[in-house]
Amino acid sequence: MLNRNSAIIEKYNTGKYPFEDNIEIIFFENCNLIIQQIAAWPDEISNVDKFFSDQLGVQKNIDFNRGKILNNNSLWRMEPSKWWLLGSTINLPENLGTSLELSHAFTSITIKGAKSDILLNRHLPLDLRLDNFPIYSSASSAIHHVSVKLFRLSEKEFKLFIPRGFALSIWEILLETASQFGYEIIDS
Amino acid sequence: MTSLRKENYGKINREKVLGFSWDNKEYFGYEGDSLASALLANDVRIVGRSFKYHRPRGVMSCGVEESGALVTVGSGSRRDPNVRATTQELYSGLNASGQNAFPNVNFDFGGVNNYLSRFFAAGFYYKTFMGLPPFEWGKGTGIWMVFEKIIRKAAGMGKASKEPDPDSYEHANDFCDVLVIGSGPAGIAAAQEIANNKLDVILIEQDSLLGGNSLSQKDFDPYLLNTQLKSSGIRVMPRTTAFGIYDNTVVGALERVTDHLPTPHSSLPRQRFWTIRAKHIIVASGALERHIAFNNNDLPGAMTVNASKHYLNRYGVLTGNNIVISTNNDSVYQTAKELHEAGSKVTILDSRDNVNHDLSKDIDLHLNTLPFSINGRKKIDGIDVCKTTDLSNKNTIICDQVLMSGGWSPIVNLVSHRGIKPTWNQENLCFIPGQIKENISVVGSAKGIWDEKNCIESGFVGANEAMNTFGMHKKEISFPSVGGWSNPIEPLFEVKSNKFPSKSFVDFQHDVTAEDVRLAHREGFISVEHLKRYTTLGMANDQGKMGNIIGLSLMAEQLDKTIPQVGTTVFRPPYTPVPIGALTGRNVGKHFRPLRVTPMHQWNIDHGAKMIEVGLYQRPWYYPKKNETLSDSYIRETTIVRKTVGICDVTSLGKIAIQGPDATELVNRIYTNPFAKLPIGKARYGIMLRDDGIVMDDGTSWRLGENEYFMTTSTAAAAKVMSWLEELLQTRWTDLKVNVTSVSEQWAGAAIAGPKSRDVLNECVFDASEITNDNLPFMGVLQTKLKDGTPCRVVRISFSGELAYEMYIESDYAHGMMDLLWESAQKYDGCLYGLEALGALRVEKGHVTAAELDGRVTIDDAGLGKMASTKKSYIGSAMRKRGVLSADDRDMLVGFFPINEKETFNAGTIVCEKNNIKGQGVGRITSVTHSPELGHWIGIGFVKGGLEKWKDITLIGADPVRNKQMEIKVVSPHMIDPEGKRMYA
Incomplete structure (x- = not known):
């Protein structure tokens, strides 16, 4: 098998880029993504929930725009009838819906640190205050006119999914904006 | 006015001295100063020249409503005009200058305008459009067109830098x-x-x-x-x-x-x-303090009352030694006390006949008294005042500053x-x-x-x-x-002068006087919105903050109405100016638009590609060898593809996964040609129409399984087709069990075209004998592996007209796939080819792209009418049969050759009959190229009635933009291998 190649490798220069001796943002790319999109037929959603319970041990149905961290993977309900399974794949019975491999369609970047939410709000028109966008929330929005997905993993840690072809451009813009906070890029 | 920095006053940091320059002279201020307060503290009185009359102006307020101290800050690429000195914080090294003046605001040749003011009354500029009387009455504006430039130069505000904003x-x-x-x-x-x-x-x-x-x-x-x-x-x-x-x-x-x-x-x-x-x-x-309109109310030293209090208590600057305050309300009395306590002699003129305030005996209070005219030229020498009951008897009060509060x-x-x-x-x-x-x-x-x-x-x-x-x-x-x-409070908007022309200003920024408002009324501009536009009252960057109410009161008086009956103009955003740069944000330079690249982007660049923007995509344009021009390069690349093999990045094509038990039904409904019986492992070229019967896009759909298709679209229509499918499924065909998902980013694609393409592929795939004519016939689909085991998809499809394939691989592996393909292609003296050669190859074959499918073309116009099924319904099938879409003289797809084969032509050339070269002619050329195989330039495009009508008739290719005409002839669009022998080889 060929090695997987990052979409942002040319501009992925690990190191510290402080602003007035401060570093308030940490970036790293989540390489070797595994994304399985599961799209349920509208009349099978309850059965898909049961399927997740049986196959993945998801105890409680996941609400729209929320996610669940599991043992070696996580499940995110991206649309009312669409989920993303990250980290592994499962076989979905055809009568429940369709399954699609999207592992190469996105570049995923973790953004964390004291100013991570402020950095994101320089671009995203999303209310990221913790009450409104609690931990394990997800959202679809846009940065610089490019549709992106955002997951919140902790108060100050987010995962951003950018369509692969736009990833380099958005990565550059994020770094440009982050320079006012000071940032560090660590090994992916 | 002699300003003075006062000890024990202000919120400035006197321990931090800041040097700055004003009109090339060095001054000092303190941290916490505004530019205006620092200028006042340095007794700089004249800081601007007015818009039309070039009258000297000083600092008139302490905030965003400032109309006098509009200055230019910075130099070079950072020159910022029309900055209100009152809101500009002072910093060390600040470099500011006056504007709208020559040589400077202290002495300005433009000041002569003040003496010509009777010619520059409200609407004078509009009247110039009527012609210069008496020479041009009714003839237009010939002479004024000459003077217009001079007028424009003389009037105005600061000049913005023409350099890029750094x-x-x-x-x-x-x-x-x-x-x-x-x-x-x-x-x-x-x-x-x-x-x-x-x-x-x-x-x-x-x-x-x-x-x-x-x-x-x-x-x-x-x-x-x-x-x-x-x-x-x-x-x-x-x-x-x-x-x-x-x-x-x-x-x-x-x-x-x-x-x-x-x-x-x-x-x-x-x-x-x-x-x-x-x-x-x-x-x-908050609220803004109004001034009062009376003669010479704009001389340097005229200011709103509360501003003076701000300068004293915020900046420690006493703005005058001998101050006259003119008012009609109570708000000034506290200020008067504080100015007096700070050391100024203070006189109050109150238009009311009775007020109850506890004032120091040292403050002179004149009731029933109005300001009539300020005396002085560049500074205030005194003020003529009169009683409210008798404007003809005036007394003069010596002073160096006049403060106003009209409410x-x-x-x-x-x-x-x-x-x-x-x-x-x-x-x-x-x-x-x-x-x-x-x-x-x-x-x-x-x-x-x-x-x-x-x-x-x-x-x-x-x-x-x-x-x-x-x-x-x-x-x-x-x-x-x-x-x-x-x-x-009692009304005091204007003190009328019997002197004409009076300089009783309503709007300082645009030099609008009380007389201008009355003139506008006399000339019929009685609506406040008309008044605003005719006189420019309330325009400019203060947007009427100072003068609106006074203007309304004057119009109300003329109309014998009340102010609410006259109404007010509508305030619109922005409240204060917003720079264009701020509106733009980070969307500048290379980030002007989002930049989209293919997974082989860097690989292409590393292999010598010159890139071109196609929509948002960066695509390889051509791969020049040493000293090759674009033309040299694409002709070489086209020739090699036809001779051996070429590799081209085609990732930008749209790709859509169509899944579900009704996938076949969906595909069959949107394409004009039948897809119901497409076998698994086969692809088919399809045309999809809009509802109105016009072609929307073309592309292919591959059947990967019983319930799964992989659709490709043109690069240009990728997003449009994707949203079109979603719209159909969500609004019209909600009963269909189909999911559509864009997988354009999931898959990278390369075209392998040319007689040696099969050999190249076989060297790259796991089973070196897998790619055969039997195993993978024309339009066949194979899901296989590269020789290192990486899964890939291969379809036999041709845009070039040669034996050709497209290979798709998951995007992260794209570099590896290109390495393999290129290593193999080099053994056959193959080449990498870009968009220019891709275009040349397809024009030779007469294949259409977005240049031809421009939203006006039917499937018959494109010569693909045979692909329109008569046995099924599909989107556009009813409307495409409208008479207007099947008329005989519709523009039909054809090829074009120059009669003189040494001549070249351009896309966009208008096709005309000889001796009738005008308008839109009888057709248009949409795509052109040099054809290495034919040895001359060729084009495709459309002509009314198609090939049959114009065969063997010489037409003219007119290019009015480039002032060029040439003789051309109409040929079949299929100029190379029309039978497709190479493609099916």
Whole structure:
């Protein structure tokens, strides 16, 4: 098998880029993504929930725009009838819906640190205050006119999914904006 | 006026001295100064020249309403014109200069305009369009066209830099429960009350310091206030102007991040454009003091009264030694006392006949007295005053400054943005905000409340109104009454002069006088909106902050109406100017648009590709060898493809996964040709129409399984087709069990074209004998592996007309796939080819792209009518049969050759009959190329009636843009291998 190649490798220069001796943002790319999109037929959603319970041990149905961290993977309900399974794949019975491999369609970047939410709000028109966008929330929005997905993993840690072809451009813009906070890029 | 820096006054840091330059002279100020206060402290009186008459102007206020001290700050690429010196914070090294003057504002040749003012009355510029009397009556504007340039040069404001802006700007978003605009007493009270109730509050203040009008109080400490607010959890945003309120309580705000810094850090944006979404907005924007229109009311030294108090108590600058205050209201009396205590001789002219104020005996108070005319040329020597009952008898008072207060105008601009009409309050002679149905409260003097205690109370009430809307409680809401002066204000908008032309200014920025307003009335411009545009009253960057009410009162008088009957103009965003750079944010330079690259982008560049923008995509254009031009390169690449093999990045094609038991039904309904029986492992070329029967796009769909298709679209229509399919499934065919997902980013694709393409592929795949004519016939699909085991998809398909394939691989593996393909192709003397060669190959074959399928073309026009099924319904099948779409003289796809094979032509050439070269001719050439195989230029395009009608007739290719004409002939669009022998080989 060929090695997987990052979409942002040319501009992925690990190191510290402080602003007035401060570093308030940490970036790293989540390489070797595994994304399985599961799209349920509208009349099978309850059965898909049961399927997740049986196959993945998801105890409680996941609400729209929320996610669940599991043992070696996580499940995110991206649309009312669409989920993303990250980290592994499962076989979905055809009568429940369709399954699609999207592992190469996105570049995923973790953004964390004291100013991570402020950095994101320089671009995203999303209310990221913790009450409104609690931990394990997800959202679809846009940065610089490019549709992106955002997951919140902790108060100050987010995962951003950018369509692969736009990833380099958005990565550059994020770094440009982050320079006012000071940032560090660590090994992916 | 002789200004003086006073000890023990002001909130400036006297330990930090700042050097700055004004009109190339060096001066000093202090940290905390504005440019205006520093100039006043240095006794610089003339800081500007007026718009039309080039009259000398000084500092006239202390805020955003400033009309006199409009200056240019910075130089070179950072030259910023029309900056209000009153809002520009002083910093070390600040370099400012006067504008609209030659050689400088102190001595300006343009000042001659002042003596020609009778010719420059309201609307003079518009009248020039009628022709210069008496020579041009009724003939137009010939002579004036000559003078226009001179007029434009003489009138105006500062000049912007023509160099690119070196600074960066950014956009930002924020959210809160309550947004408070303005940090005066009312705004502070509201913010604290909200914060005390554990709500999330943002407080916006346009100034660098908090406090609003409290900054004019001697003992007020803005720094302590800032600390208190932050400790309450209030998010404070100084140097930020809320310039507009929009739908759903969205506020646009501009933060000046580095405008106050001598050397901005390169990582910081100069300004930040905020979009703040609040659940409730509290507007505490304050009020502005009005001046009074009377003769020479604009001389340097004329200022609003409250401004003088600000300069004294905020900046420690006493603006005059011998001050005359002219007023009609109570607000000036405290200022008079403080100016007197600071050492000035103060005289008050009050137009009212009786006021009750406790004044020092040293302050002269003249009741029933009006300002008539200020004396002096570049500075104030004195003022002529008269009694309200007798304007003809005047006394002169010697003074060096005249302060004016004709009343106060609540800043209703922001709520006016929401379409809320202000209502006139006759008791206080001002417009106050009308009834608001949105989640917006207005508090403080913005509501017409003058008394500070009541302002604070209104802040609490506003906060509770917000909490009521949140359902936190249901308190009875009762705002303090409007007004608050102990002696009622009396109208004083203008003191009429019997001198003509009088220089009684209503709007300082555009040199609009009281006489101009009357002239506009005489000439029939009686609507306030017409008055505004004809006289330019209330235009320019102050947007009527100073002169609007006076202008309205004058028009009301002319019309014999009241001010509310005349109405007011509509305030629109922005409240203060917003630089274009801030609107643009980071969308500049290479980020002007989002940049999209294919997974082989760097690989292409590393292998010598010159790139070209196609939509948002960066695509390889051509791969020049040493010293090759574009033309050399693409001709070589085209030749090699036809001779051996070429590799081309085709990732930009749209790709859509279509899955579900009704996938076949969907595909069959959207293409014109039948797909119902497409076998698994086969692909088919298809055309899809719009509802109106016009071609939307072409592409292929591959059947990967019983319920799964992989659709490709053109690069240009990828997003359109994807959203079209979603629309169909979500609105028309909700019964179909199909999911569509864009997989354009999931898959990278390369075309392998040319007689040796099969050999190249076999060297790359796991089983070296897998790619055969039997195993993979034309339009066959194979899901296989590269020789290292990486899965890939291969389809036998040809855009070039040669034996050709497309290989798709998951995007992260694209580099590896290209390495393999290229290594193999080199063994056959193959090449990499770009978009230019791709275009040449397809034009030779007569294949259409978005250049041809431009939204006007039917499937028959494109010569693909045989692909329109007669046995099924599909999108567009009914409407395509309309008569107009099947007329005989429709533009049909054809090929074009130049008669003289040495000649070239361009896409866009209009095809005309000989001796009838005009208009849109009989056709158009849409794509051209040099054909290496044919040895001359060729084109495809459309001609009325098609090939049959024009065969063997010489036509003219007209290119009026390039002033070129040539003889051409119409040929079949299929110029190379029309039988397709190579493709099926």
